[in-house]
């Protein structure tokens with residue numbers, strides 16, 4: 159858990175005349191969309207970009223983003239060198255879902271005195287699965303006086319933060335069930351790929367088994383975050399193998415054609431138990447042309463609460479917004495490895511970004 163030790167440094171000293179300076183670390187589909195969103199905002203600017211993809215390294219970021227102008231920022235695969243030459247306030251980090259993979263990248267940013275907002279799913283609540291790595295990041299962030307946050311639409315908001323906020327008017331909470339039902343055909347190609355779109359059932363099972371595709375990552379983290387917010391000590395978290403959803407007719411997505419009988423997407427379920435009783439259930443369902451899209455949270459307690467977002471929240475737009483909107487919250491936050499339940503109440507930052515920074 160986040161250490162309560164006092165920071166050894168003053169974290170950030172904001173000067174209103176300055177713009178917030180961002181380094182984009184990972185400019186794939188989501189990192190690229192975040193960079194474009196930042197370019198449209200006032201009071202914030204991109205001063206550096208890191209990526210390892212051969213086709214991006216050495217090119218101007220404007221070209222990598224498909225813009226018709228240069229931005230004067232060259233994509234580098236050498237973050238160490240960039241950090242030593244460029245002054246920045248925060249890194250927006252979008253490279254991988256797994257903490258052991260991103261750990262050295264996060265550490266590098268922290269050691270350069272940079273705050274971090276990352277879309278790494280396992281960073282959104284790493285204290286249960288990776289207590290040692292989490293505590294090392296937290297300690298280092300405290301030492302360097304910076305904040306590290308993992309966020310996104312899910313994990314980061316729809317299944318965890320929103321559930322937590324919805325419990326606020328409850329005197330008692332007995333059970334929480336969250337369902338995300340989404341049309342994966344509207345999502346970015348890496349997402350459609352990782353949920354097995356277009357594969358045969360046998361290919362899906364084989365690729366999941368060999369971790370060539372991952373399905374959704376983050377149900378474990380969302381359950382851990384809800385439990386931590388409620389002070390629940392869970393006996394265990396059970397994550398079931400994702401089940402393929404088979405197309406009942408020929409389907410088409412911007413990624414691929416899905417013949418009838420092939421995989422249109424998947425269903426993933428995870429459950430948290432306390433005193434041998436199921437207390438949290440998360441249902442993640444994503445497949446091409448799902449008949450109804452929604453995000454639903456059902457809380458049983460005193461009182462019962464039932465919230466449903468009709469039409470659901472678009473995952474990619476939502477992730478981009480969660481990250482951009484988190485930037486001022488992170489700059490304002492105390493140092494350390496924080497989670498969405500620790501930072502200020504999430505909200506949109508629609509005006510000049512500087513006004514949100516204390």
Ligand SMILES: NC(=O)c1ccc[n+]([C@@H]2O[C@H](COP(=O)([O-])OP(=O)(O)OC[C@H]3O[C@@H](n4cnc5c(N)ncnc54)[C@H](OP(=O)(O)O)[C@@H]3O)[C@@H](O)[C@H]2O)c1
Pocket residue numbers: 183184185186187188189190208209210211212252253254255256263277278279309310311312313314346348349473477
């Ligand atoms: N929490 C959430 O709600 C949420 C939502 C959306 C996405 N995500 C996660 O965010 C991550 C990025 O998503 P995406 O769709 O943008 O993936 P992507 O298109 O594959 O982009 C990742 C980019 O990072 C580069 N990269 C990989 N390792 C790197 C390293 N060590 N240093 C610098 N660059 C590196 C990749 O290069 P190569 O292609 O050469 O590897 C690629 O260009 C994924 O893990 C995704 O699951 C989370």
